[in-house]
Amino acid sequence: MTAPSARTVLITGGATGIGLGIAEAFLSGGDRVAITTNASPVPEHVADRVIAERLDVTDSAAVTKTVPRIGEALGGRIDVLVNNAGGLVARRPMDAADDAHWQHVIELNLSSVFYVVRAALPLMSEGGRxxxxxxxxxxxxxxxxxxxxxxxxxGVEGLTRALAKELGPRGIAVSAVAPGLILETPFHERFTPEADQRATIAATPLRRAGTPADVAAATVYLASEAGGFASGTVVAVNGAAAFH
Structure with missing residues (x-):
């Protein structure tokens, strides 16, 4: 059962890795959660507790159609939007990267944020995150x-700051989280060799990799009432491996 004060939360790319960890964190707080997934199945342990919609976040028309439908399923509003969907796609040196690769990576990681925010804003109001x-x-x-x-x-961080300034007068706070090496995710399992993972951990002052729960904790704070005045902030979650 959701708490009387439950917020409505939409998380893109919420079926695996960091997105799933964020969904679990909001669910544990009693919030009503919707997730989108492009290809990954929704894990059984959350399937009956979330609203799940298939969505390719690079498809502007599909986003424009799907996000309002999710908002209606959440009761006609979105209190918290987490733009998590994204990915490396492939490692391509500049002299081997064609236009299609560049455009796809930009669409998946940056343009998608614009598409989803634009579609969600009519469902967001003062106090939104x-x-x-x-x-x-x-x-x-x-x-x-x-x-x-x-x-x-x-670009996502630049857009975050621009949105924080633009939406602040409407009472909507906008911030970002910048994870470092986060294991238990498809991203590094696919793209970061184990030797490189070990080297990164050895160079990290806390001597460990992060987990989806670490990213989720920062996200939940920024989405909270207490975290609202941190609007425009990019929070580093990397075990002091680097400083912004």
Whole structure:
């Protein structure tokens, strides 16, 4: 049963990894949660507790159609929007990256945030929260072949600040979280060799990788009433591996 004060939360890319961890955190707080997923199945342990919609966040028309439908399923409003959907797609050095790769990575990680925010804003009001999931790559350029991804995530942080200024007078706070090495996710399982993971952990002062729960904790705080005045902030979640 949801609490009387339950918020309505929409999380893109909420079926795996960081997005799933964020969904679990909001559910544990008694909030009503909707997630989108493009291809990944919704895990059984949350399937009966979330509203799940199939959505390709790079498809502007589909976003425009689907987000209001999710809002209606949540009771006609979205209190918290978490833009988590994204990904590296592939490691491509600049001299091997074609236009299609560049455009797809930008669409998936940056344009999607614009599409979803635009569609969600009519359902948001004073006290609303938008949290965008960025990456350490926005600050250090990412690993080899991650130029498009790093550029897209830097764009997410620029858009976050612009939205914080634009939406502040409407009482909507906008912030971002920039994770470092977060294991238990498809991202690093696919794109970061184990040797590189070990090297990153060894160079991290806390001597461990992060988990989806670490990112979720920062996200839930920024989405809270207490976190509202941190609007415009990008919170680093990387175990002191780097400073912004």
């Amino acid at each position: 938008i949290v965008n999931i960025s990456s350490l790559a926005a600050h250090n350029g990412g690993g080899q072949g991650a130029g498009a991804y790093a550029a897209a995530k830097a």
